[in-house]
Amino acid sequence: MATVAVPQLSGYHRPAVLDWIMTVDHKKLGILYLYFTLFFFAVGGILALLVRTQLAVADNSFVGNDAYNQIFTMHASAMLFLFIIPVWAGFGNYLVPLQIGAADMAFPRINALSFWMLPPAGILMFAGFIVDGGAADGGWTAYSPLAQQTGVGMDMWIIAVIVLGMSSTIGAANFLVTMFRMRAPGMTMFRMPIFCWTMLVTALLQLLATPVLAAALVMLFIDRNYGGQFFDPNGGGNVVLWQNVFWFYSHPAVYIMILPGMGIVSEILPVFSRKPLFGYKAFVFATIGIGGLGFSVWAHHMFTTGSVLLPFFGFMTFMIGVPTGVKIFNWLGTLWGGSISFPTPMLFAIGFVSMFLIGGINGTYSAAVPVDFALHDTYFVVAHIHYVLFGGSVFAVFGGLYYWFPKIWGRQLNERLGKLHFVLMFVGFNVAFFPMHMLGLDGMPRRIAVYADSAGWEALNMLSTGGAFLIAVSMIPFLIAVVMAFMRPKDQPDDPWEGNTLEWATTSPPPDYNFDSLPPVRSERPLFDARHGDEAH
Amino acid sequence: MAAHGAAERQGMTNSMLGFILFLASEVMFFGGLFAAYFIARADAPAWPPPLTPEQIAEGVHLELEVLLPAISTGILVLSSVTMQYAVWQIQKGNQGGMLWGLFISLALGIVFLAAQLYDYTQLHFRADDTIYGTTFYTLTGFHGAHVAGGALFIAVVTVRALGGQFTAENHEAVEASSMYWHFVDVVWIALFTVLYIIK
Numbered sequence: 001m002a003t004v005a006v007p008q009l010s011g012y013h014r015p016a017v018l019d020w021i022m023t024v025d026h027k028k029l030g031i032l033y034l035y036f037t038l039f040f041f042a043v044g045g046i047l048a049l050l051v052r053t054q055l056a057v058a059d060n061s062f063v064g065n066d067a068y069n070q071i072f073t074m075h076a077s078a079m080l081f082l083f084i085i086p087v088w089a090g091f092g093n094y095l096v097p098l099q100i101g102a103a104d105m106a107f108p109r110i111n112a113l114s115f116w117m118l119p120p121a122g123i124l125m126f127a128g129f130i131v132d133g134g135a136a137d138g139g140w141t142a143y144s145p146l147a148q149q150t151g152v153g154m155d156m157w158i159i160a161v162i163v164l165g166m167s168s169t170i171g172a173a174n175f176l177v178t179m180f181r182m183r184a185p186g187m188t189m190f191r192m193p194i195f196c197w198t199m200l201v202t203a204l205l206q207l208l209a210t211p212v213l214a215a216a217l218v219m220l221f222i223d224r225n226y227g228g229q230f231f232d233p234n235g236g237g238n239v240v241l242w243q244n245v246f247w248f249y250s251h252p253a254v255y256i257m258i259l260p261g262m263g264i265v266s267e268i269l270p271v272f273s274r275k276p277l278f279g280y281k282a283f284v285f286a287t288i289g290i291g292g293l294g295f296s297v298w299a300h301h302m303f304t305t306g307s308v309l310l311p312f313f314g315f316m317t318f319m320i321g322v323p324t325g326v327k328i329f330n331w332l333g334t335l336w337g338g339s340i341s342f343p344t345p346m347l348f349a350i351g352f353v354s355m356f357l358i359g360g361i362n363g364t365y366s367a368a369v370p371v372d373f374a375l376h377d378t379y380f381v382v383a384h385i386h387y388v389l390f391g392g393s394v395f396a397v398f399g400g401l402y403y404w405f406p407k408i409w410g411r412q413l414n415e416r417l418g419k420l421h422f423v424l425m426f427v428g429f430n431v432a433f434f435p436m437h438m439l440g441l442d443g444m445p446r447r448i449a450v451y452a453d454s455a456g457w458e459a460l461n462m463l464s465t466g467g468a469f470l471i472a473v474s475m476i477p478f479l480i481a482v483v484m485a486f487m488r489p490k491d492q493p494d495d496p497w498e499g500n501t502l503e504w505a506t507t508s509p510p511p512d513y514n515f516d517s518l519p520p521v522r523s524e525r526p527l528f529d530a531r532h533g534d535e536a537h
Numbered sequence: 538m539a540a541h542g543a544a545e546r547q548g549m550t551n552s553m554l555g556f557i558l559f560l561a562s563e564v565m566f567f568g569g570l571f572a573a574y575f576i577a578r579a580d581a582p583a584w585p586p587p588l589t590p591e592q593i594a595e596g597v598h599l600e601l602e603v604l605l606p607a608i609s610t611g612i613l614v615l616s617s618v619t620m621q622y623a624v625w626q627i628q629k630g631n632q633g634g635m636l637w638g639l640f641i642s643l644a645l646g647i648v649f650l651a652a653q654l655y656d657y658t659q660l661h662f663r664a665d666d667t668i669y670g671t672t673f674y675t676l677t678g679f680h681g682a683h684v685a686g687g688a689l690f691i692a693v694v695t696v697r698a699l700g701g702q703f704t705a706e707n708h709e710a711v712e713a714s715s716m717y718w719h720f721v722d723v724v725w726i727a728l729f730t731v732l733y734i735i736k
Contacts, residue, residue: 208561236580
């Protein structure tokens with residue numbers, strides 16, 4: 001399959017800035033997604049530091065109650081809607097066409113539309129801070145009646161989240177068509193790289209769950225602005241209705257936030273273990289299983305409402321631990337007997353497996369209904385979500401950045417700084433979030449700005465705050481490594497890691513049209529085959 | 538750009554598959570609204586729910602006339618048939634037949650929207666009169682917006698058809714607009730059934 005020769009046009013070239021704004025190239029859009037989401041990771045991180053500063057000592061008055069509510073709401077909103085969910089679209093945009101050997105996404109212009117919906121939404125959401133009444137402050141879950149009682153910032157938040165949802169819905173359709181129909185010759189579905197599989201299931205979840213969130217947000221908007229009664233018991237509405245429709249989206253959304261991270265880890269572990277992924281098909285079916293079961297566990301966020309069928313949702317929540325456990329064994333089996341090396345991407349991948357395991361266990365623990373009644377709305381839940389979303393997703397984001405940096409930018413990040421980054425972040429993460437388990441068991445509720453000295457929570461909170469600042473410090477070696485990398489010329493070969501998948505079969509960074517030629521695809525590791533094709537299998 | 542085999546694949550085109558996936562997300566959007574309606578209705582002590590004395594004094598009463606919406610339903614179903622007729626005609630390469638189908642579907646769609654707007658003026662409740670009013674206007678309003686969007690879609694296709702852009706082999710936009718039109722038709726039949734028929 002030869003590539004169509006691209007004629008070199010002489011004459012007019014767009015200025016670089018216009019080129020970035022008008023591009024429909026999946027690689028450039030992927031990079032834009034990454035810049036955008038990492039910016040909001042920094043913003044959300046600063047808000048997190050404000051939260052932790054407020055909570056560091058008892059009876060603190062660093063920020064007021066109202067400001068605190070806005071800060072923790074916007075911390076979660078930025079991290080979930082403007083960082084984690086779109087960052088996977090960034091990795092997916094850059095990598096999916098390369099990994100399946102395509103020249104671009106199925107709909108390049110819709111792809112650009114998906115990205116360009118994000119900046120206005122992000123600005124709108126954060127513009128809440130400058131309007132009367134401040135930014136959204138009902139928590140990222142925006143429960144009624146709380147969400148009915150706040151200022152216009154909440155309406156801006158609603159519109160922003162609807163726009164972000166539209167972006168991810170049309171993005172999902174784009175990913176699905178790309179993967180269903182644009183794979184290289186020889187690449188059957190079961191030879192597709194595992195990252196693509198996780199993006200495929202993620203896209204299905206986004207396509208089917210995000211519109212339900214849009215419906216919920218529309219109802220909330222109508223209640224707030226047009227006298228609607230959806231969530232108002234006075235007019236026959238039902239406050240628990242919000243929780244049902246919200247979690248019907250937001251529980252699958254939890255898997256939207258973690259599955260591509262699992263995919264990234266499953267790309268990194270085999271490369272640095274010098275083995276194929278253990279149980280490729282089991283991993284694929286486990287991913288599909290998580291996606292399917294993800295739609296049947298939403299009410300485990302609502303055990304204490306008294307209006308959900310506890311045995312069913314408790315049981316289904318235990319069930320979803322099964323495919324997740326399968327994946328842990330996939331990863332351990334990949335490492336087992338491998339010829340393991342520990343460059344920075346591998347450290348982050350192993351960090352992911354160990355931290356996500358803790359997040360999985362403390363999550364399954366809360367699936368037991370009586371336990372959940374005791375732990376509901378305490379810091380134990382905060383510990384859980386940070387172990388899966390930070391210990392899981394964020395470690396995978398950095399693992400992916402270190403792993404694909406040479407491919408995307410043609411340069412290598414400094415190994416020593418990378419290792420320092422990992423160690424500081426790993427220690428800081430555990431110092432910040434492990435004490436939250438104890439605080440939760442001790443009864444500390446989430447989302448409170450002030451606690452009394454007599455509660456005895458100060459020491460652990462101070463420890464946690466120290467950990468949070470250590471995480472912030474860990475970003476310094478990362479940023480230095482990035483600056484150092486950009487000061488060097490692009491010197492990376494096609495395949496610096498001896499990778500398995502097709503993105504390593506082209507130059508670093510790839511040309512606009514991606515591939516001059518593709519190696520034959522006869523397994524899920526075409527590049528391994530190309531390197532060792534003449535050896536006996 | 539067709540370097541890597543994409544164009545040679547069999548079956549429907551990428552655009553058609555993308556459009557069907559988009560429709561699936563639309564189904565889920567209405568699914569969310571319908572679910573809210575069912576939950577509200579199942580929770581209500583009576584349906585329509587009881588009014589406050591103030592609302593009764595203002596002349597609110599929660600009642601729906603069936604006749605006009607029933608006629609509208611017939612109009613919308615008929616427009617689905619004429620839309621499908623347009624698709625069948627262009628599949629045979631008959632541009633004139635397709636144009637008639639498109640014109641009539643568009644006209645029927647506009648009549649449906651006008652009838653719904655007129656129906657709104659005849660009602661004695663508003664969106665803030667209990668969950669009944671809220672769900673009624675939200676569901677029919679979002680459906681009406683989708684009918685308007687579908688009519689715009691058909692209008693664009695009609696303009697393109699007048700320009701002779703469609704042939705027996707190449708008429709994807711006609712098929713897509715027809716699928717969208719059937720979708721809003723089916724949603725309306727479900728809405729008409731639960732809002733007007735099931736007491």
